[in-house]
Each structure stands twice: as structure tokens, then as C-alpha cells.
Amino acid sequence: MKKLLWMLFGLLAIFLVACSDKGDEEAVAPEPSEDGKTAITIAYKDDGPSSEDSVKYYDALEAALKEHRDLDVEFNIVEIAQGDYAEKLNLLLYSGEIPDIIYFQGSDEQIAAQGLLEDLTPYIEGSEYLKDILYDHNGTRLDNYPYLLWVKPINHKVPVVRTDYLEQLSSSETLLADPTIENYRAFFQELVDKGLTEYGITVAGDIAELDFIFNRAFGVTSTWLEDGNGGYVYKKVSNAEKEKLAFYAELYAGGLLDNQYLTKQWDVKEDDFYNNKAGVIVGTNGKVIDLYNTRIKAVNGESAELTVLPGASGISSGYAATSVTKEPRGLAISSQSPNKNIAFEILDFLASPEGMKLDLLGYEGEHYNIENGEIVLTDKYYSEWFSRFWEPQTIKLDTAISERTPLLSPPGQASTNAVIESYEADNDFTIPEENISQWDAMENLYKEYAADIITGKVSIDAFDTFVDEWYGAGGEDITKLANEKLK
Incomplete structure (x- = not known):
């Protein structure tokens, strides 16, 4: 059809x-x-x-x-x-x-x-x-x-948390000063342990919002990663991706990642944050964070004003790279x-x-x-x-706009500033029309395996099987094309 x-x-x-x-x-x-x-x-x-x-x-x-x-x-x-x-x-x-x-x-x-x-x-x-x-x-x-x-x-997404919650946690200062993967895990854990929220973070439908926080920390710094031999490998079949999915699976198993994330719609995700089921939510910088801030204060009071959290640090740091194709x-x-x-x-x-x-x-x-x-x-x-x-x-x-009422609230402006400061261009490219159907099938294969690994239906060892299937489903051709374009 x-x-x-x-x-x-x-x-x-x-x-x-x-x-x-x-x-x-x-x-x-x-x-x-x-x-x-x-x-x-x-x-x-x-x-x-x-x-x-x-x-x-x-x-x-x-x-x-x-x-x-x-x-x-x-x-x-x-x-x-x-x-x-x-x-x-x-x-x-x-x-x-x-x-x-x-x-x-x-x-x-x-x-x-x-x-x-x-x-x-x-x-x-x-x-x-x-x-x-x-x-x-x-x-x-x-x-x-x-x-x-x-x-x-740049239409990026950043994590935010209630400021009054941030002030109650002993792990907050460490996270803000040194936002390592493990410090993020400790922060999520303390939110739950202190009974402030049911789980540390919620996302809607897939892990794309999590990736904005954690990709660069695990070394997933661009769409095509250097393979150490003068060539490039697709990020989603890299060892860095495997380590990241293993971390997400640990968050899920520990109740720190919303266990309903796969079926959660964006409006339910937001309600869970406003009603304090989730400690951290990820939203688009600027006006969306502004709207989140207005709503969270309307529901929970002025002290609930949002604080923007940094991208995780590790092999690299900052929020995910930005496509400029x-x-x-x-x-x-x-x-x-x-x-x-x-x-x-x-x-x-x-x-x-x-x-x-x-x-x-x-x-x-x-x-x-x-x-x-x-x-x-x-x-x-x-x-x-x-x-x-x-x-x-x-x-x-x-x-002139009065300084008393800026276009963006402090959290909204802080989110935009953070994204601009963290900006890094990606090295992705437009997939040729003749490869799009094949590429879509390969992306769906990744989503299926990623969901099963994170939710514990299969172990992290299944990632190696996924990699083999990905290359067999057209990954060899796409990788060859990428290496031709990027060299």
C-alpha cells in the first residue's frame, strides 16, 4: 500500500x-x-x-x-x-x-x-x-x-528535579560536583530510600530520554564511533552501548527506573513527576522545562522549583551529541x-x-x-x-522586557544555557532512500533487544546475538557506507 x-x-x-x-x-x-x-x-x-x-x-x-x-x-x-x-x-x-x-x-x-x-x-x-x-x-x-x-x-532534552528534594539528599552535592554514572545511581537510590518518590527517573516509551543523560558518559559520543582500527562502528552495536544497556538493566531491576516506562505515554509520565512518583524527569530545554516548572510549583508549592541536572560524566561528559545533517x-x-x-x-x-x-x-x-x-x-x-x-x-x-518577568524562568533559561554549553555536533548522515526500509528494520531490532535486556527478559549476553543479527540484517552494508562517507 x-x-x-x-x-x-x-x-x-x-x-x-x-x-x-x-x-x-x-x-x-x-x-x-x-x-x-x-x-x-x-x-x-x-x-x-x-x-x-x-x-x-x-x-x-x-x-x-x-x-x-x-x-x-x-x-x-x-x-x-x-x-x-x-x-x-x-x-x-x-x-x-x-x-x-x-x-x-x-x-x-x-x-x-x-x-x-x-x-x-x-x-x-x-x-x-x-x-x-x-x-x-x-x-x-x-x-x-x-x-x-x-x-x-538546539532541541535537546535535560533532566530536572525538584529543588526541595535536592536539598534533602546527601548525594546531591556530590552529583552536581561530579555527575558520574555511579553518583547518578546513588542519587536515584536515595530519592527512593528516603520515600520521596517511588522510583528515581521516568521516561516515556523508550530509552531515548535516558540517552541524553548517559550516552557520552559511556563513550557513546556520536552516531559512528571510531573502532580503533581507523574505521567506524555504529554506536548501537558498540561495546560502549552494551555497557550502557547493562547499567539501564540494573536501574530497572533495582526499581530506580520506572518499571512501566515501555508503555508510558508522555502525559502520564509528566503526571507521575508532578505527583511525585518519579524523582527525575527529562524534558526539552527551554519552554518545555518552563512549563514543567510552572506546573510542579502549582501542584507542590514554590519550593518545588526545578533544578537542571548535568549530563553524566565518564569517558566523556555532557548531553548527547546533536545531529546537524x-x-x-x-x-x-x-x-x-x-x-x-x-x-x-x-x-x-x-x-x-x-x-x-x-x-x-x-x-x-x-x-x-x-x-x-x-x-x-x-x-x-x-x-x-x-x-x-x-x-x-x-x-x-x-x-524592553522587564527583568522581573524574563521570557524564561530561571530553570528554563538554565536548561537552554546548559545545552548550548554542552553542544557537540554529531557525525551522523542521512540514510539513502534505498536503504531506509532496511535501516528501519535494523533500528526496530535494536529496540526489541534493548527493551528485553533492560526489563530482564534476556541477559546482557544477548547483546552479542543482537550484534550478529544487526550486521546480518544489513549492518555490513550500512557500516561500509558510513566508513566511505566519514573517511
């Missing part, structure tokens, strides 16, 4: 690209609506015409564009069916309905390969604002893959859109002081107020507002 869909989509792509190749003189010009507005169609996860919050936001953006750029647009928000966003979005695209601005969260490479996404490089180079707010990793990712843009801090999510412009320039002008406006004021701060009188010539953020801002588009490191607004 999937192959058939791609064949149909390929035919659609050929038709659309053929039409677009007739030359600029024959390109379809944007047609204004009856009221003179240019219709801009946008597909964005969790946004839709049935959402009052979405409609309110895009109405406000229309007004801001008209006021500050004399740009008269009307947003048509696409309703994406509930379920897996990437899958549902692709079904929309298969149908031939291709919005002007598209948010992708996976499955964009196949679309770009059909020539249906615009190369953003010349637009950004000629932009008034966007080119000045890019992070270093944005530039590298755009050089590698110029179709997606996501101007936000491409943006894993982000905004694209359809190459078939008759409104490409206007679509980009909207994205550039959102990087301007006026655009940031809406996208970063929300609505005046609701999420912020102007007091004595300063922007004062409200409790509602901290509890519910998020930036749909850009989150630059340097914020330039016409009115």
Missing part, C-alpha cells in the same frame, strides 16, 4: 514539477480573493480551523502583517486528521493539496526528493531579519538540507506555490521586532502588559503561551 501511494505521489510530483518548469513567464500568478487579500494556506501540527486558539493567532498575525508590512493576506489553516502527524500530512500531500507553508515533523525528505519543496537559501540570504537570527546549527543544517527552517535552540522538524515552502515570495515574507516578518512581539509574547492584556515603558509578562504567559515560529537567542523588541 505504501509503495502504491508513493507511485501515485510520484506521478503527481512529475506533473506538478513539469507544470512549474514552463518558465516564470507562464507561472501561475497569485490570485487575490474577492476582498483583495492573498490567500496563504498553511499546514501546522495542532493548528486547524476548528481550534479557537489557532484562528485567534492567525487573525492576529494577519492584522500585524497589514499594520506593519501593508501585506494583505488571509490564512487558510489546513485541518490535519488526528493521529500520526507525518503520516496524515503525507496523505494530504498525496491528494494533491499542497499548502503554501508546511510544517514537517518527519517524512519531508521524500517530498523534497520530488522537487516539491523550495530551496530556502536565496530567500534567507536576501532576508531583512531571518539571516540575523539563525543559530550556528541552523546554518550547518541548511547547508546540508536547504528545505526546512527551524530557528529555535538537517532540521528534524521545521517549516517549508511549497515549490508549487504561486505565493512563494509572500510566504517567505511572512516568515521573515516573524523574525522582526513586530513579529516577535506577537509570536514570542502573545496578546497584550492577556499574556503581557506594558507598565512604565516595559513589557511585563503575566502568569498566563508562563502557563500557556508558546512560540509557533522562531525563538532566537538574541531577542530584539521595540520595548
